[in-house]
Every structure is written in C-alpha cells, then in structure tokens.
Amino acid sequence: MSVDVERIKKDFPIFEREVHGKRLVYLDSAASSQKPAVVLDAMDGVYRDHYANVHRGVYTIAEEATQAYEGARAKVAKFVGAPSSSEIVFTRNATESINLVAYSWARANLKAGDPIVLTQLEHHANVVPWHILAAERGVELRWIPLTADYRLDLSHLDELLDGAKLLAFSAMSNVLGTITDVAPLTQAAHAAGAKVLVDACQWVPHEPTDVKEWGADFVAFSAHKMLGPTGIGALWAPAELLDAMPPFMGGGDMIRDVRLDGFTPNDLPWKFEAGTPAFVEGVGFGAAVDYLEAIGMDNVRAHERAVTTYALDALHDRFGDRLTIYGPADIDVRGSAISFAFEGIHAHDVSQVLDEDGICVRAGHHCAKPLMRLLGISATSRASFYLYNDTDDADALVDGLTHVEQFFAL
Amino acid sequence: MPGLEDLYREIILDHYRSPRNKGELAVPPAHKVEGFNPLCGDEVVLYLEVNADGVVEDLKINGQGCSISQASTSMMSAAVKGKPVAEARKLIRAFKALMSIHESKLDGESDGSDLAADLEGVKLGDLEALQGVVKFPVRIKCATLAWNTLSQGLDESEEPVISA
Structure with missing residues (x-):
C-alpha cells in the first residue's frame, strides 16, 4: 500500500487554510508536525x-x-x-x-x-x-x-x-x-x-x-x-x-x-x-x-524516501553547485530533513521569501550549535518532509527557491 | 498585508551586498565589542574608536547574519561614524523607537516616551528604510542587534566624556 497524500491532507484541518493567498506548504515537521483531526x-x-x-x-x-x-x-x-x-x-x-x-x-x-x-x-x-x-x-x-x-x-x-x-x-x-x-x-x-x-x-x-x-x-x-x-x-x-x-x-x-x-x-x-x-x-x-x-510505518518510511529522493534530485537539477546540501546523499542513511544554503543568501532571508509563497521551512542553527560550528556556518535552511507532503510540495520548494535566488540576485 | 518590498528595500539590499566600514581596527586604541542573537546565530562585531573629545572617530564592522542584521549594522556604522557619543546614543534611542521599542518606557522614566519624543531632533535618513521591519516582528531583533551592540560598546569604552 502506498501513501495517498491527497487523502491524508484532508485529515489535517490546517491544510484547509492559505498563507498569503497560497496553499500551505508545510516543510517543518522536523521542528513539529501538524495534527490530524482524530488527534x-x-x-x-x-x-x-x-x-x-x-x-x-x-x-x-x-x-x-x-x-x-x-x-x-x-x-x-x-x-x-x-x-x-x-x-x-x-x-x-x-x-x-x-x-x-x-x-x-x-x-x-x-x-x-x-x-x-x-x-x-x-x-x-x-x-x-x-x-x-x-x-x-x-x-x-x-x-x-x-x-x-x-x-x-x-x-x-x-x-x-x-x-x-x-x-x-x-x-x-x-x-x-x-x-x-x-x-x-x-x-x-x-x-x-x-x-x-x-x-x-x-x-x-x-x-x-x-x-x-x-x-x-x-x-x-x-x-x-x-x-x-x-x-x-x-x-x-x-x-x-x-x-x-x-x-x-x-x-x-x-x-x-x-x-x-x-x-x-x-x-x-x-x-x-x-x-x-x-x-x-x-x-x-x-x-x-x-x-x-x-497507515503503517513501513509505508510512511517508503513514502518519505520517495519524496526526499525526488526533492534532493530536483534541488540538484535546478540549482547545482549554487545550493549546498548539508547531509548524506545516500537515501539509505538519511531521513527526510534536508539542510541547505545558498552562497551569500542567509537562511532567514530564504525563509522569509519562501513564506511569501506559503512555504514553511526552518532557518537557523536548529538547536545544534556545536554541529554548525563544525560545519563552519551559522545557519542553514531546513526543509523536512512527512507523510502529508508530496512531490508537489517539493516542486513548490524548488520554485520558491528560484524566487529567493531572483530576489537576492547580486 | 505587508509585502517583501516593505522589508527588503533597495537601500537595505545595497548595504547588505556592499557593507560600509567593513574591517577591523587595532585594539587598543579601538574597543572591540561583539553581539550575538542566540536564537538565530546572527553575529555583529564592532571596533569603536572614541577620541578624547568624546567623538566616535573611527568605527569598523564585521560579522555574519541575515540581510537585515548586516544591513542595519552597515547603516548604523555610516550614521554613527564621526558623531559625538551623546549623539550616537540619541540615534540608538531613535532607532529603537523606530522599531517600536521605547527605552524611556522600559526605564520607567516619566513623560516623553512616545515615538515623537524619541525621534525629536534626530535625522534617521537612510535608516528609515528599515522601518518596514516593524511589520515583521520576528525580524526586529535582527535590525536592533547592531544598535544594542553599539550601546554596549559605548558603555564599555571607558571614555570620561561619555555623558548625554
């Protein structure tokens, strides 16, 4: 059984709302997840x-x-x-x-x-x-x-x-x-x-x-x-x-x-x-x-692997080396949290511009400052996917990041 | 609803891309002060040189962070350099008032704590471009970081002439 995201989204009241006139693209489940009506x-x-x-x-x-x-x-x-x-x-x-x-x-x-x-x-x-x-x-x-x-x-x-x-x-x-x-x-x-x-x-x-x-x-x-x-x-x-x-x-x-x-x-x-x-x-x-x-945790895992793989590929295809991804490339040893950074555009600014498109990503040190120091950075943006996210959400992220690049173009 | 252009005015992006007074000064005679925003990791480093006449003779900035924090630092450096300390303090107060932070109220002083009083006799110039930040409450701390750091630096600079 695969995960039917369209049906799942209907279980979560928050996905009925819009942000800045756009559908809500929630990519911050690693910080906290949304709640289904049954909960x-x-x-x-x-x-x-x-x-x-x-x-x-x-x-x-x-x-x-x-x-x-x-x-x-x-x-x-x-x-x-x-x-x-x-x-x-x-x-x-x-x-x-x-x-x-x-x-x-x-x-x-x-x-x-x-x-x-x-x-x-x-x-x-x-x-x-x-x-x-x-x-x-x-x-x-x-x-x-x-x-x-x-x-x-x-x-x-x-x-x-x-x-x-x-x-x-x-x-x-x-x-x-x-x-x-x-x-x-x-x-x-x-x-x-x-x-x-x-x-x-x-x-x-x-x-x-x-x-x-x-x-x-x-x-x-x-x-x-x-x-x-x-x-x-x-x-x-x-x-x-x-x-x-x-x-x-x-x-x-x-x-x-x-x-x-x-x-x-x-x-x-x-x-x-x-x-x-x-x-x-x-x-x-x-x-x-x-x-x-x-839904079944095996199905949740399989779905997230598919969406995360799709998102990693789409980010790479669109931005290449302009976007640094901090994390393993191998889907077998990684979860659905994708940390990334553009050269010269701070994570807060990325998050602010994405918000205009209704896209929620986390910006900052993610409560892991020793790790950020090790990576030599002060902040990343992080998109994290869950069972209610699909490839449309990944596409929205990639398009939103294009807006970010255009907005801050040097 | 506030739009991105309210926040990211062209002058702000210009200061972000080409920060003024970027660099370091020898310590001493300059005083070095650092400011951090623990929530987001923004960092501001200031080198302040206050001369015997109580004037901010030279000032250099460094650090890393979002466009708002770094542009605000750059704009602050341009506004404060060459000004007497007392005037710099007035500017800090006026800028915070612009960010809807009224120091006099916090300090429990009497009247005159409204925006008009805090801004009286102070020319903000380019800094007014940062006013749009107020519509994005989580970013206010980005804009004020440089100013809080400056305030700390002026306090720490043990110049006898620091009196408003």
Whole structure:
C-alpha cells in the first residue's frame, strides 16, 4: 500500500487554510508536525465528556479518564516495541526524557572523571544536560566526530568508549538527516560496559521502531513530532533499570506512601510522573499512534524516501553547485530533513521569501550549535518532509527557491 | 498585508551586498565589542574608536547574519561614524523607537516616551528604510542587534566624556 497524500491532507484541518493567498506548504515537521483531526477530536472528547483527574477518583468519569490515559500508554508501548507499558514513562518531551536520565540515573551512578560519549551532531537537548552534569559532577565528555559525508566517524570508537559509562546519541540528526545505526553502536557500548541512551525524537515519527531490537537502555521521543500534541513525550527503559533508579521529580502520583520521615516511591512507570500528568495530551498521543499504525510505518518510511529522493534530485537539477546540501546523499542513511544554503543568501532571508509563497521551512542553527560550528556556518535552511507532503510540495520548494535566488540576485 | 518590498528595500539590499566600514581596527586604541542573537546565530562585531573629545572617530564592522542584521549594522556604522557619543546614543534611542521599542518606557522614566519624543531632533535618513521591519516582528531583533551592540560598546569604552 502506498501513501495517498491527497487523502491524508484532508485529515489535517490546517491544510484547509492559505498563507498569503497560497496553499500551505508545510516543510517543518522536523521542528513539529501538524495534527490530524482524530488527534484533536480525541483530546476534545476527553475535555468534553470524560474529564477528571487520573489515578485518583473512584467515580465513573475519573475511571474513564484514567483508562483513556493508560490505554494511550499501552498504545505507545506497542508502537515502539516495548515489552510492557510500565516501561513507558510519560514526560513533557524528549528533552525532559533525556534530563530524567541525566538527573536520576547519571547522578546516582556517575562520579568525577567518568566518561560520557556523545556525538558532534547532537541536538542541544542531548548536549546541555551533560554539560550541566559535567560542571556539577566533573564527568568527562567525549565526542564522536563526523566524516566528510556527514556520518559518524567510528574509526576511533573503541578508544572513545574505553572506560565510558554512557553513550548517548541521536538515531537521526535533526539537521543533517543522518541515520545512525543504533544496534551495532549499542553492542559496542555494552561491550565496553557503557549504558546507551538513544535520542529517537526524529526517528520514531518516521521509521518503524523496535526498542528491543536496538537493545539500548534508554530511548527518548516526543509526541508533537509524530502528529501528537505538545507537552507530552516518553522515555522507554527496561523495568529493572527504571526500578533501580531514584525518582526524578517529587510530588503527587509518584508515591506509594509519604510519612513525616520519608516516602516510598510508586510502581513503574508512575514513580517518574510527579504531579497531575498531561493526560489529555496523553490521549492525543495515543490517537496519533493509532493514526500512524493505520497507515503503517513501513509505508510512511517508503513514502518519505520517495519524496526526499525526488526533492534532493530536483534541488540538484535546478540549482547545482549554487545550493549546498548539508547531509548524506545516500537515501539509505538519511531521513527526510534536508539542510541547505545558498552562497551569500542567509537562511532567514530564504525563509522569509519562501513564506511569501506559503512555504514553511526552518532557518537557523536548529538547536545544534556545536554541529554548525563544525560545519563552519551559522545557519542553514531546513526543509523536512512527512507523510502529508508530496512531490508537489517539493516542486513548490524548488520554485520558491528560484524566487529567493531572483530576489537576492547580486 | 505587508509585502517583501516593505522589508527588503533597495537601500537595505545595497548595504547588505556592499557593507560600509567593513574591517577591523587595532585594539587598543579601538574597543572591540561583539553581539550575538542566540536564537538565530546572527553575529555583529564592532571596533569603536572614541577620541578624547568624546567623538566616535573611527568605527569598523564585521560579522555574519541575515540581510537585515548586516544591513542595519552597515547603516548604523555610516550614521554613527564621526558623531559625538551623546549623539550616537540619541540615534540608538531613535532607532529603537523606530522599531517600536521605547527605552524611556522600559526605564520607567516619566513623560516623553512616545515615538515623537524619541525621534525629536534626530535625522534617521537612510535608516528609515528599515522601518518596514516593524511589520515583521520576528525580524526586529535582527535590525536592533547592531544598535544594542553599539550601546554596549559605548558603555564599555571607558571614555570620561561619555555623558548625554
């Protein structure tokens, strides 16, 4: 089955609107995806008909809200191949998931001088929590460099992993699109005695995910990049690891008992969910997963490969060497995010002129400043494709960029 | 609805393509100051030489960024070079007023915080071409980066004559 984009666009209310009198060409899903009506309706339905706080009330609507929320957790668990929904901790987003690991697991297990291995293509979300830990604890940060074709340079992996306690890396770069081969990296890290954290924020929305097949210890992702609402994300980790970790934040819902002299944490996963959770958004997350599963992640991946290949070819055909593309050329090792730059035309100006044509692309450093420094640039434009984009959108981008070139012609 | 021509006036594109006063000055006697826009990575570097009479005797600019940030830097350098510091400060205030940022209001001063008061007695000249930026709120910070950096540079230049 192929993806019928014309039908899919009809599922997303936002595509009914225009921008500057043009149809909306949304190419910024790597920043955040649009939402299908089924996700909006699922959340609206909770607020209208089943709203009460979860895990507390014994009355009917509280029970309904709890069931809807926990049902969503089971859907998300199944979607990523987690053996049990008790291993899916709902967080605010992937950033919070990574911070949870940094504050709970890392602070309980790492001491001064312990090496943490990261890569040079990480999003700030997988850099800054470790900088904070390094400043506080004196852990050592090591960096896997990149090759000339924008992939991880693993030629010195053994040395980097020597003595390491944690390897944390992105499964798919939000800037370059580069796909990281998770399973072999994980095996190498485990052989060296290091735990593995995968920032799967860009991966899970676009690819079939099986956390058990990866074999990693922590997997972080966000709902809002995969058709779900903002304000909710997830951390997967095996139950025995989560059990051994101290709580992250304290408060209601995360406790089994509280006394004047201390507390006993709740069972998994609620041990890590202090306070009233974003349960309405959780239900939206579940509806997003249902929507993606109905289409099939294999189909989503195949569709994106086709559209991304088409877009890369069209950009090259139209602009040749005038347009630099930062990312692997090989479609087998890249996702649908295409970073690019014209010589002499800044990304902001590109984005501004494209907006006139109703085209949304991201401009800037994409929260990956170490990577931008490495590339020797301050900003790129980034077009990212999802299941609701087609070759017409790619054509619109190419035509829009011609307008950009004409506008800023020297 | 504002169009692109409101934002990208020809004079702005001219300053972007051919920035005035581009270069560096020896530090010291010049003072070097850098400004960054952390959200988008725009960067402005200024070399300021304020003489004993409190005049911005020389000024060079460097940096990288979008057309608005770099054109604004170039236009600022042309407007400020050779002017007394006090006049440069007036110009900063007037330019920010043009961007709908009224310093006097932020500072909690009394009356006279409207655009007319901030602009009084100040000739913006070419700088008025940047007024269209106001219609594109996310770009205002691009236009003001050079001016905030200048303000910081004037504060840091330890010249005894800095008094308005």
